[in-house]
Amino acid sequence: MAKVKKQPRPKAQTPKGFCDYFGAEVAERTEMLTKIAGVYHRYGFDALETSAVETVEALGKFLPDVDRPNEGVFAWEEDNDWLALRYDLTAPLARVAAQYRNDLPSPYRRYAMGPVWRNEKPGPGRFRQFYQCDADTVGASSVAADAEICAMLSDTLEVVGIPRGDYVVRVNNRKVLNGVMEVAGVLDPSDPDRFASERGIVLRAIDKLDRLGVDGVRALLGEGRKDDSGDFTKGAGLSAEQAEIVMGFMDAKRDTGTATVARLRELVTGSKVGGDGVAELETIAELLDAGGYSSDRIEIDPSVVRGLGYYTGPVFEAELTFEVTDEKGRPRNFGSVSGGGRYDDLVKRFTGQEVPATGVSIGVDRLLAALRAKGRLDTVAAGPVVVTVMDRARMADYQAMVAELRNNGIRAEVYLGNPKNFGNQLKYADKRNSPAAVIAGGDEFDAGKVQIKDLILGAEIAKNATLEEWKDRPSQYEVPRDQMVAKLREILDSQS
Amino acid sequence: MAKVKKQPRPKAQTPKGFCDYFGAEVAERTEMLTKIAGVYHRYGFDALETSAVETVEALGKFLPDVDRPNEGVFAWEEDNDWLALRYDLTAPLARVAAQYRNDLPSPYRRYAMGPVWRNEKPGPGRFRQFYQCDADTVGASSVAADAEICAMLSDTLEVVGIPRGDYVVRVNNRKVLNGVMEVAGVLDPSDPDRFASERGIVLRAIDKLDRLGVDGVRALLGEGRKDDSGDFTKGAGLSAEQAEIVMGFMDAKRDTGTATVARLRELVTGSKVGGDGVAELETIAELLDAGGYSSDRIEIDPSVVRGLGYYTGPVFEAELTFEVTDEKGRPRNFGSVSGGGRYDDLVKRFTGQEVPATGVSIGVDRLLAALRAKGRLDTVAAGPVVVTVMDRARMADYQAMVAELRNNGIRAEVYLGNPKNFGNQLKYADKRNSPAAVIAGGDEFDAGKVQIKDLILGAEIAKNATLEEWKDRPSQYEVPRDQMVAKLREILDSQS
Structure with a gap:
């Protein structure tokens, strides 16, 4: 071995946005993953572990923030192939469903848990590697599959230590929203690509209701919105009347599921897809009731849209309803820990054939943070x-x-x-x-x-x-x- | 959204050298990791989970095959930093030990389990992502720490289902080898860098004894060796007398630990470091005996050297001694499933201060393959x-x-x-x-x-x-x- 030149000492640091977990933190997460896997398994889901690395080609571009193209994946070139770290567990599932389509049972219920990587600007509590814990059913077009996912999500939250009353699983349907868009004149069933850009802006505006409030969303539906820093975000360009129809949708929640469904049916009158969507929501509510999951756990809520562009039918999210104090000591709702929905086009990318699919992703690290904030993690870090x-x-x-x-x-x-x-x-x-x-x-x-x-x-x-x-x-x-x-x-x- | 141009369909394939694990395969591995973590925990080791991504600077270059520079890590540039996927769990531990040196207990016992990535040419059963399962003690210079690791390795193998008699943990000491090198004239204590290249070749030659046989190793100690394909590998250039001394070392194993130690002491006569090494081996054997770990489980074996350049003292490996049939139906010994040793210089890279450390890595996927080959995995893949x-x-x-x-x-x-x-x-x-x-x-x-x-x-x-x-x-x-x-x-x- 030749003598090595003296080099300056390397810095002992994690890369920006990455972190280390010690002792009890690791044990707590492992315990939670085991509990979640137990529920998923009981529901008939099988484990799947794909590699962290995928071809960029197979991953595709489905990150939520399509309006921020600089945020994305960690990718590199290798022997003329572009490889990347997976940014979620859904894209690898779509690849697997296509690759092994002749061998897998159909419908295929699978769960997966593991880290995913996002090449985003790190921030407080925002890391570039974090855990996801997904369950999906591929090959089932029936909304019974969506209902099952919602019931399983509810069971899972209770099993990991969120008691009934401290969470709600909220369900909506993109088809209802599309019906509303049709009524508002920003969706033309005979030319689905028309107004696609406007609908994208509407979708993301609704998804930000929590953060921007009614006026902020209304501005984004219209000409646009200037934020506190003076930055201007272009709006969807809807007229006041059009915007009113969309705002009515977000406001359609009533005291009971039945009343909400009735109100939604009014709103989509004249739209076929809208009517289909309302009927699906009714079926989901009925199936959940039969399984003992009533509105104290799962409710229909038209304000849920989920940011991801690829959802095509029912969408759902789980929100923790208790208050925690934020870093400045102010009380706030803990918010969403899980979300998902039906995406019928992801597998089609590979095979050309429509494969219906629906699934949910649990943000394990957020769930752990919630339990920690409530003092509900009982893993005692007993030393030797x-x-x-x-x-x-x-x-x-x-x-x-x-x-x-x-x-x-x-x-x-x-x-x-x-x-x-x-x-x-x-x-x-x-x-x-x-x-x-x-x-x-x-x-x-x-x-x-x-x-x-x-x-x-x-x-x-x-x-x-x-x-x-x-x-x-x-x-x-x-x-x-x-x-x-x-x-x-x-x-x-x-x-x- | 603008209309998207039609593109050819992406291929539904894992990248070359990566693979997917389904159902029972995932469950079996999870179960094994849980059992191993149980033993590590009982020995007082704490969990540590570092991120998959490290800076290239922090990882350093410690891959075993230093003679094959094209084999290495997956790395990419990010905001003027070079990042890479970890290639083992030891390099991240060294970084952690340096980064948190004021907060961690000393000695620091930690275990870690998870995938690592190697940018190597894939082959049958050779993947670019695989699991490791490590335990290390940082900050203990006493060989009691090495003895403890050996005992724990033995316990672990039995807990995961390898009965006593089907494995052996073999222990050696690099210092003894260095003593032999000194006696053979390829180590000069007053100028440690001299002959470093020759010693590297000797080390790798000994490590290949299993594969090359005595004659092959002897050729590599001398002028060099031509393999079956006609490729020539340059040797260490030792004279016949020098080579004889080294060969004698590999042949020093006797029926009892005491006899082996006596033979080694003869071989290193005149070398201080060699004498120290023999004394350490004696202490390790004594400590293990006191804990009930005798030579039916752990034995001193001078032919164990481990390929890694960074070991500085005791080295160990666990070998499964039962036969399996290979892909061509021929019986062969299953071989090594775990290895480790003392490496006192890895943390020093960061801090400039010597920090003694020792540890072991278990190849979980190989261990699973061994249990599968013996029909000893009892996880029944019961469907719903x-x-x-x-x-x-x-x-x-x-x-x-x-x-x-x-x-x-x-x-x-x-x-x-x-x-x-x-x-x-x-x-x-x-x-x-x-x-x-x-x-x-x-x-x-x-x-x-x-x-x-x-x-x-x-x-x-x-x-x-x-x-x-x-x-x-x-x-x-x-x-x-x-x-x-x-x-x-x-x-x-x-x-x-």
């Missing part, structure tokens, strides 16, 4: 029992102790740093959140005993107790060596 | 109960049935394809590997009953039974609607 090293020459004895503890199912480790300073060993145990320490030096070995220190009790006593109580409630015990496991188990049980 | 659709108008009733089954913990789904052809529904259930189908049409609903078909029993009878037996052992039952769950449970229990 630390076997301290009093006498370096007896390392084999300490190893034997720690092996015995592990073989008895107790999480344990021997201190592997420099044992010279005993205080450092207890500080280490503290940093590890250890429940107890085992201490044995020459005297203990000679007497066939060990000392066991209850570190949780010890910390409590040190914080609260008077000197008297301290004496009465010792946190350190001397036990015969062969009772080490039993005593530790007693201490661990008393702590849990 | 399929509720068939006899009457499309009663979809709500079928949904209610399937909801009841799921609420009772039974994996179930309603048939969501076109229900017109009932035969297709049973074919679908067959493809799904369904244990049972529920059938109900107008007559059954009127009578408050359902038909339940035991599909496993049905298939068995169809295969083996005479007409008489067929009549005696019906595989289809009519039960009252409110006994559907109980009857299905009975059938599922009888199948398991």
Whole structure:
């Protein structure tokens, strides 16, 4: 090997917008994924794990923010092929459904969980790698498939720890919106491509209702909107009358599903696609009722449109309805943690044949953040029992102790740093959140005993107790060596 | 939106060297990772999940095959930074250990599991994305840390289903090899960089003993070796005497650890580093013995060197000792499924300070392949109960049935394809590997009953039974609607 030139030291940093997860964070996510997979599996969905890398050709361009072309994927050229990291789990599913179409059962129910990557500007809480957790049914045109996805989403939220009442799954149908567009004169059934750009603007405007309010949306439906910074966004150019029809749609929610459906039917009078959409919503509501999923969990809400351009029928999203405080201490609704809908054209890209599909994606990291904000994550990050090293020459004895503890199912480790300073060993145990320490030096070995220190009790006593109580409630015990496991188990049980 | 030009259809294909995993394959891997994490956790190791993407600068160049520079990482330029997919889990750990050095406990025990990516030429069973499952201890210079890793590796193999006797963890020490090199005259302690290139060739030659045999290695130690295709690989240029010393090292294994250690001590006589290495091996053996890990599980084997250049002390690998048949039907040893060792310089790249570290990496996909080859994966890919659709108008009733089954913990789904052809529904259930189908049409609903078909029993009878037996052992039952769950449970229990 030739001598290597001295180079400046590399920086120890994650790339911008990426982050590391430690200990309990990883365990919490794994536990949540396991619970979600359990529900998906019970519903008959099969696991699928595709690779992180796809050809750019297969991925296509379906990112939500089509108006911001600089936001996209991580891609690179490799042997004349452009490869990219997947930006969601739906595009790889469409590829799989086409590639294995002769081997997969039809309908094909599959779930997938894993990281996806977005080449977007990072921001607070906005990362360039994050987890998604999807379930989709490919090859079922019946809205029974959409209803099933909504029921499963509801079950999933409850299983991961969001109680009924703290969430709502809201359902709408793009066909109803298209019916409204037709009535408003921005959709011509005989020339579907006409007004496509205007409809795109309408769609994205409605999707921003939460953020922009009624006036902001109305501006975007008309000439356009100037935001607080003075930037102008061009509008759809609808007349006041046209805009009124669209606004009426967003406002169509009534107290009961039946009343909402009746109002929607009025709004789309004269549009075939609109009428079809309303009928589908009715069927979905009926199927969900039959399964025991009534409006305390799933409701029809015309304000849900979902930003993605590729949806063609029912769309749904799950919103957490409880308040959290934001980084500035202000209360706000937690908002959406999941969304999906029917997309009947994604597989067609590959095969030329229409393949109906519907599915949902859960933002696992957002869901974890919600549970954390509510203090509902009960994964206790219990550290290991630390076997301290009093006498370096007896390392084999300490190893034997720690092996015995592990073989008895107790999480344990021997201190592997420099044992010279005993205080450092207890500080280490503290940093590890250890429940107890085992201490044995020459005297203990000679007497066939060990000392066991209850570190949780010890910390409590040190914080609260008077000197008297301290004496009465010792946190350190001397036990015969062969009772080490039993005593530790007693201490661990008393702590849990 | 402007009209889009017609483009040729994208190809529905994974990129070369990548693949998809379905159903049971995913479940089996998840289960194995959970079991491995359980052992790592019990040993006091904490989870760490870093992002898939790192800066090229932070990753450095530590791929094993330094003699093949065209094989490497997937990298791309992004805002003047070069980013890359991680090629292992050790390089990101070194970056984390440096980045968070003031916050992490020391020693820091961490485990990590996830995919890594190699930009290598794909081949049979050789993929460009595969799973690794690592555990490392950073900040412990004591070989007690190495011994612990070996014990944990042994425990892990048994927990995932490799019984004692079917594997061996083999331990060696790079320092002993360096001692041998010193004795052979290709290491000069006063000028460590001298002969570095020769030592690299010696290292890689020894690592190929399995594949090249004694003569092949001897050729590479000397002038070089011409392979079957006529390609010539330059050798280390050692004289016959020098080569003999190195060959003696590889041949130093004796029947007992004690005898092997004695033989190694002879071989490194006169070399300080060699003597240190032998003493470390002795300590490791002693510590493992104390923990109950004797030579039926872990043994000292001088032929283990591991290809990676960065190891500085103990090295280890786990080999499965049973035979499998290869793709051509020939029996062969399954071989290595895991390897690791001590690398004391990786963190220093970032901080300038020496940080001792040691760890192991398990090749999860290889381990799964081994268990599959031995028929030891017991994950049964049981499909869902399929509720068939006899009457499309009663979809709500079928949904209610399937909801009841799921609420009772039974994996179930309603048939969501076109229900017109009932035969297709049973074919679908067959493809799904369904244990049972529920059938109900107008007559059954009127009578408050359902038909339940035991599909496993049905298939068995169809295969083996005479007409008489067929009549005696019906595989289809009519039960009252409110006994559907109980009857299905009975059938599922009888199948398991």
